[in-house]
Amino acid sequence: MPAPRSEPAAEPEQLLPDEIRTRLDRWREIIDLLRRHREIRIVPELRAAAHVAEITVTAAERRLVLAFEPGTDGGLATKLQDLLSRIDDAPWQVLAAGALNDPALTAAARATPTLVQYDEMRNRRMLALARRHPMVEAVFAAFPGATLEAVTPIFAAGAAADEGGGQTEIERLDAEMFDGVFDEEAYGAGDEDAAGADYDARFADF
Incomplete structure (x- = not known):
C-alpha cells in the first residue's frame, strides 16, 4: 500500500499587505497604521510627544528610535513596540533615544518636529x-x-x-x-x- 503523500505546508498569511509595509519607513504611516487597527488611545501622545531619530524597515529588521518630550510616559516606547509587533508580521524594536547614550542621535531627534x-x-x-x-x-x-x-x-x-x-x-x-x-x-x-x-x-x- 503506497504511503500517503503529505500536502505542502501552506504559506503563512501576511498580517500586513506589502503596499502598507513598504510605507512604514515614514512616521506618519506608522501612526495611520495604529489608527486603522483601532489603537487610538496611544496616537495623541505619540503625535504630540515623539520626535523621530531613526526608522529602519527591512525584511530582516524593524527599528524605530524616538526622543520624547519631557513628562512623557516612560513606558510609551515599550507600548508602541508591543503594538507594532502584534500588528506586523515581524517583531519591532522601539527605543528611546535618551536610553542609548548617543547625544548626536538625541540631538537629531530633537531637531525633528513632532x-x-x-x-x-x-x-x-x-x-x-x-x-x-x-x-x-x-x-x-x-x-x-x-x-x-x-x-x-x-x-x-x-x-x-x-x-x-x-x-x-x-x-x-x-x-x-x-x-x-x-x-x-x-x-x-x-x-x-x-x-x-x-x-x-x-x-x-x-
Whole structure:
C-alpha cells in the first residue's frame, strides 16, 4: 500500500499587505497604521510627544528610535513596540533615544518636529498664503471685519508636477483664475512661508 503523500505546508498569511509595509519607513504611516487597527488611545501622545531619530524597515529588521518630550510616559516606547509587533508580521524594536547614550542621535531627534508641531507649522503657512490670495483679499476688502480661521486644501499636498511647466494642480488653478492679476513674487512671500517651506523640504516625507 503506497504511503500517503503529505500536502505542502501552506504559506503563512501576511498580517500586513506589502503596499502598507513598504510605507512604514515614514512616521506618519506608522501612526495611520495604529489608527486603522483601532489603537487610538496611544496616537495623541505619540503625535504630540515623539520626535523621530531613526526608522529602519527591512525584511530582516524593524527599528524605530524616538526622543520624547519631557513628562512623557516612560513606558510609551515599550507600548508602541508591543503594538507594532502584534500588528506586523515581524517583531519591532522601539527605543528611546535618551536610553542609548548617543547625544548626536538625541540631538537629531530633537531637531525633528513632532507631528503636532509639523501640522501646526503647515496650518500657519497655509493661512499666511491664503490671506494674501487675491480672491481672499477681495473678500476682506468687501467685509472688513472678516477673519480667516482655517484653510482646507483642494488638492492633496505634493500633487504631481505638470510635465510641461512643473506646476502643481493648485498652481495651475491659480493661473487659470488669476493669470496676470497678481505678482507671483509677492504672493506667498513672508517669514511664515519661508519657515513652512523649510519644514516641507525637510520633513514632508517623515
